[in-house]
Amino acid sequence: MDEADRRIVAATQDGLPLLPRPYHAVAEATGLPPGEVMARMERLLAEGAIRRIGAVPNHYALGYRFNGMAVWDVEDARVDALGARIAALGLSSHCYRRPRHPPAWSYNLFTMVHGRTREEALGAVEEIAAVLGDAVRAREVLFSTRILKKTGLRLAG
Amino acid sequence: MDELDRRIVNALQGGFPICERPFAVAAEGLGIEEATLIARLAALREAGVLSRFGPLWKAEGLGGAVTLAAMAVPPDRFEAVTALVNAHPEVAHNYERTHRLNMWFVLATETPQGIDAAIQAIEAETGIPVLNMPREAEYHVGLRLEA
Numbered sequence: 377m378d379e380a381d382r383r384i385v386a387a388t389q390d391g392l393p394l395l396p397r398p399y400h401a402v403a404e405a406t407g408l409p410p411g412e413v414m415a416r417m418e419r420l421l422a423e424g425a426i427r428r429i430g431a432v433p434n435h436y437a438l439g440y441r442f443n444g445m446a447v448w449d450v451e452d453a454r455v456d457a458l459g460a461r462i463a464a465l466g467l468s469s470h471c472y473r474r475p476r477h478p479p480a481w482s483y484n485l486f487t488m489v490h491g492r493t494r495e496e497a498l499g500a501v502e503e504i505a506a507v508l509g510d511a512v513r514a515r516e517v518l519f520s521t522r523i524l525k526k527t528g529l530r531l532a533g
Numbered sequence: 534m535d536e537l538d539r540r541i542v543n544a545l546q547g548g549f550p551i552c553e554r555p556f557a558v559a560a561e562g563l564g565i566e567e568a569t570l571i572a573r574l575a576a577l578r579e580a581g582v583l584s585r586f587g588p589l590w591k592a593e594g595l596g597g598a599v600t601l602a603a604m605a606v607p608p609d610r611f612e613a614v615t616a617l618v619n620a621h622p623e624v625a626h627n628y629e630r631t632h633r634l635n636m637w638f639v640l641a642t643e644t645p646q647g648i649d650a651a652i653q654a655i656e657a658e659t660g661i662p663v664l665n666m667p668r669e670a671e672y673h674v675g676l677r678l679e680a
């Protein structure tokens with residue numbers, strides 16, 4: 377990530393301009409030639425600094441009102457292999473391993489599930505549970521009851 | 534939202550091309566005109582169906598840091614603590630959840646050190662321990678929300 381990359385981040389973190397030549401507009405905003413903007417973004421996408429490019433839907437606006445954080449206490453020796461399998465199911469929008477904080481928090485695998493109904497979200501949890509099988513010692517589903525704050529992640533500029 | 538809006542949202546949650554006329558390329562795949570696609574995306578964004586259209590940047594790749602943090606807030610102090618936590622610009626998202634740990638927020642900072650500083654400030658202001666749960670591994674997901 378160099379200075380030019382950071383200018384591209386600043387110019388696009390709120391989105392691409394909805395114009396026929398959006399990367400040319402980014403070029404204008406950053407002072408870089410259009411070909412260089414596109415080449416840099418191709419590289420950043422390949423490196424994973426850009427997860428993906430496209431539409432970022434609002435879960436609630438699409439009717440997904442039941443957003444559950446399903447958390448699992450999975451054996452350390454098996455969590456990475458199982459995490460990869462769970463992610464590939466296509467049932468969760470995020471799948472991460474995070475540290476435990478015993479005794480307050482004993483869960484190390486986090487999956488986000490979404491449903492238009494509570495049952496739909498819990499159905500996804502059961503499908504995940506079936507794959508995790510006996511590697512799970514305990515689990516819970518934490519539904520969000522209120523959005524207290526939601527701003528975009530601002531990383532630069 | 535009509536049938537075309539749904540097709541657009543379902544088709545374009547990733548893979549938007551990097552080229553001179555990307556909307557024209559994407560529109561062709563959907564069998565519509567470039568101008569139609571641009572107008573539909575603008576309307577979907579305006580209506581809040583899309584929170585954004587463009588690249589989804591990963592904070593760590595940019596030298597910044599992100600973490601998930603949780604607190605067990607006494608119910609009678611919930612509103613006051615919410616105000617204290619939300620006042621920090623590093624707090625990007627904050628959710629109330631059904632658990633003894635009832636407040637969950639995402640911290641995003643320009644440097645890794647910024648995370649510790651924000652957590653210490655929140656603990657000092659609220660007197661409540663903050664559990665820091667940074668990602669240790671990320672498993673690649675294929676989910677696309679169906680419109």
